[in-house]
Amino acid sequence: MKLYSEHTKHLVAVDCIIFGYDILEKEIKLLLIKRDFEPAKGKWSLAGGFVRKDESLDDAANRILFSLTGLSDLYLEQSYTYGRIDRDPGARVISTSYSALIKIKDLDRELKELHGAHWQSLSRLPHLIFDHQEMVKKALGDLQMTIKVKPVGFALLPEKFTLVQLQDLYEAIYQRKIDKRNFRKKILSMNILEKLDEKEKETSKKGAWYYRFNRESYELHRKQGFYFNLDVN
Amino acid sequence: MKLYSEHTKHLVAVDCIIFGYDILEKEIKLLLIKRDFEPAKGKWSLAGGFVRKDESLDDAANRILFSLTGLSDLYLEQSYTYGRIDRDPGARVISTSYSALIKIKDLDRELKELHGAHWQSLSRLPHLIFDHQEMVKKALGDLQMTIKVKPVGFALLPEKFTLVQLQDLYEAIYQRKIDKRNFRKKILSMNILEKLDEKEKETSKKGAWYYRFNRESYELHRKQGFYFNLDVN
DNA sequence: TTAATTAAATGTATGATTTACACTTAAAAT
DNA sequence: ATTTTAAGTGTAAATCATACATTTAATTAA
Numbered sequence: 001m002k003l004y005s006e007h008t009k010h011l012v013a014v015d016c017i018i019f020g021y022d023i024l025e026k027e028i029k030l031l032l033i034k035r036d037f038e039p040a041k042g043k044w045s046l047a048g049g050f051v052r053k054d055e056s057l058d059d060a061a062n063r064i065l066f067s068l069t070g071l072s073d074l075y076l077e078q079s080y081t082y083g084r085i086d087r088d089p090g091a092r093v094i095s096t097s098y099s100a101l102i103k104i105k106d107l108d109r110e111l112k113e114l115h116g117a118h119w120q121s122l123s124r125l126p127h128l129i130f131d132h133q134e135m136v137k138k139a140l141g142d143l144q145m146t147i148k149v150k151p152v153g154f155a156l157l158p159e160k161f162t163l164v165q166l167q168d169l170y171e172a173i174y175q176r177k178i179d180k181r182n183f184r185k186k187i188l189s190m191n192i193l194e195k196l197d198e199k200e201k202e203t204s205k206k207g208a209w210y211y212r213f214n215r216e217s218y219e220l221h222r223k224q225g226f227y228f229n230l231d232v233n
Numbered sequence: 234m235k236l237y238s239e240h241t242k243h244l245v246a247v248d249c250i251i252f253g254y255d256i257l258e259k260e261i262k263l264l265l266i267k268r269d270f271e272p273a274k275g276k277w278s279l280a281g282g283f284v285r286k287d288e289s290l291d292d293a294a295n296r297i298l299f300s301l302t303g304l305s306d307l308y309l310e311q312s313y314t315y316g317r318i319d320r321d322p323g324a325r326v327i328s329t330s331y332s333a334l335i336k337i338k339d340l341d342r343e344l345k346e347l348h349g350a351h352w353q354s355l356s357r358l359p360h361l362i363f364d365h366q367e368m369v370k371k372a373l374g375d376l377q378m379t380i381k382v383k384p385v386g387f388a389l390l391p392e393k394f395t396l397v398q399l400q401d402l403y404e405a406i407y408q409r410k411i412d413k414r415n416f417r418k419k420i421l422s423m424n425i426l427e428k429l430d431e432k433e434k435e436t437s438k439k440g441a442w443y444y445r446f447n448r449e450s451y452e453l454h455r456k457q458g459f460y461f462n463l464d465v466n
Numbered sequence: 467t468t469a470a471t472t473a474a475a476t477g478t479a480t481g482a483t484t485t486a487c488a489c490t491t492a493a494a495a496t
Numbered sequence: 497a498t499t500t501t502a503a504g505t506g507t508a509a510a511t512c513a514t515a516c517a518t519t520t521a522a523t524t525a526a
Contacts, residue, residue: 002323003271003272003323003324004244004323004324004326007244007283008283008284008285008286009242009243009244009245010242010243010244010245010284010286011237011240011242011243012242012243012245012327038236039236050237050240050241051241051243051316051327052241053241053243053325055318056316056317056318057314057315057316057317057327058316060316078313078314080311081290081311081314081329082290083284083289083290083291083293083329084289084290085287085288085289090235090236090237091235091236091237092286093237094245094284094290096314096316162474163474163475164473164474179514179515179516180474180475180476181475181476181477181515181516182513182514182515184475184476185477185513186512201522203473204472204473204474204521204522204523205471205472205473205474205521205522205523205524206472206473206474206475206520206521206523207473207474207521207522208473208475209474209475395503396503396504397502397503412485412486412487413503413504413505414486414487414504414505414506415484415485415486417504417505418484418506419483419484434493434494436501436502436503437492437493437494437501437502437503438492438493438494438495438500438502438503439491439492439493439494439501439502439503439504440492440493440502440503441502441503441504442503442504
């Protein structure tokens with residue numbers, strides 16, 4: 001017995017905004033695919049698809065991302081729902097965007113094989129279909145806000161990382177330089193990093209100490225907040 | 234020529250979370266209505282309804298809110314989309330919540346006549362249908378974040394208000410006491426309030442100066458940020 | 467073996483902001 | 497003229513943010 005039968009039904013889609021950090025190039029990139037159905041077949045687009053009858057929105061996002069890119073077990077977070085009537089020229093489609101943060105390299109090879117998925121530098125994106133540009137812009141703005149208030153950045157680095165690498169990441173997200181001494185003072189005073197007994201020696205003779213994000217001490221100190229905002233202006 | 238015809242369509246709804254501030258009782262309240270269709274007919278619910286074929290999500294939210302409460306021209310802001318399969322026992326419905334802030338009193342009389350809409354104190358809400366409780370909780374959390382970073386509170390006060398009234402509002406949202414001198418120092422130093430040449434004399438013999446929110450100076454000084462977070466532990 | 471090179475690591479002084487805290491003032495009512 | 501009530505005000509101490517330059521550790525080349 002299903003009610004509401006007099007009401008109009010709609011096509012509902014999800015689109016996945018996957019931000020990847022390239023630790024070597026010190027750049028945030030966006031995962032794009034060549035769309036393989038009409039309209040706009042062959043154009044650059046976010047990984048997207050339609051929500052099925054028997055799956056939740058969250059499940060749809062995970063299924064679609066996996067089927068287009070092979071990525072699974074990401075922390076996909078809902079961002080915003082786009083509902084303009086004519087946003088998709090193919091039909092009236094309501095689309096919810098999801099975003100996630102990952103480290104590039106992870107799955108780079110598999111990606112190339114599948115559906116022409118590619119990492120594109122944020123600073124020089126190609127033209128994207130429909131309102132995908134708007135989706136990305138909103139998600140990036142949200143990321144820049146969130147990272148001030150939650151230590152989400154660590155998902156973008158390997159388990160072990162140096163303070164230099166961590167600072168590079170923050171500079172990539174904020175898109176500006178940060179003073180090295182102030183950065184270290186602040187991040188270390190939060191007591192959420194654990195210094196390891198091991199050095200990274202690839203990039204310098206002296207070597208840089210590895211650190212690890214300590215989730216327990218983060219949870220312990222969380223009440224004090226995580227307000228991370230250096231060198232604003 | 235419409236594409237995507239092989240894909241499943243869904244019922245899509247919007248639900249409106251309207252927070253009202255009662256300046257006399259110094260309390261945040263929530264606008265609820267008695268639902269007038271099955272299932273859960275007669276139960277307390279948010280103002281909600283289905284998105285039509287020919288309207289955007291935003292338009293649907295405004296139409297539905299108006300039809301159920303008579304409220305129009307609110308600044309409705311999209312909050313989150315709820316997509317669990319079984320969230321509505323009547324059928325599979327995907328619902329986007331919208332929220333807004335208004336001052337109570339405004340339209341109180343009209344409301345009573347229409348659909349049994351009522352303001353209910355946040356601190357003692359009745360049981361709400363489906364996942365509406367979850368929607369409210371999320372929207373309130375978002376409000377508490379936003380108000381630290383944007384001067385949204387002024388939508389909850391009359392054009393002219395006293396500093397005491399403004400402080401009462403912040404205390405109602407934060408749910409704690411704020412030091413009077415520090416509050417005034419901080420809010421005045423932002424240069425977004427304009428002191429008027431007139432006193433409010435209802436609540437005290439001495440009277441309290443009226444102020445007005447000055448949107449232009451807010452826009453001017455916005456780059457400096459609006460970080461309003463007093464007395465946090 | 468010594469010197470040169472490279473990137474990592476470190477500290478301090480100044481100014482700005484936050485916090486804690488209690489008395490005075492204006493106006494009406496008695 | 498006195499009492500009552502709520503509005504309005506200031507300061508000192510502590511904390512936090514910022515600007516800024518040298519030293520250190522290790523490898524490589526002479």
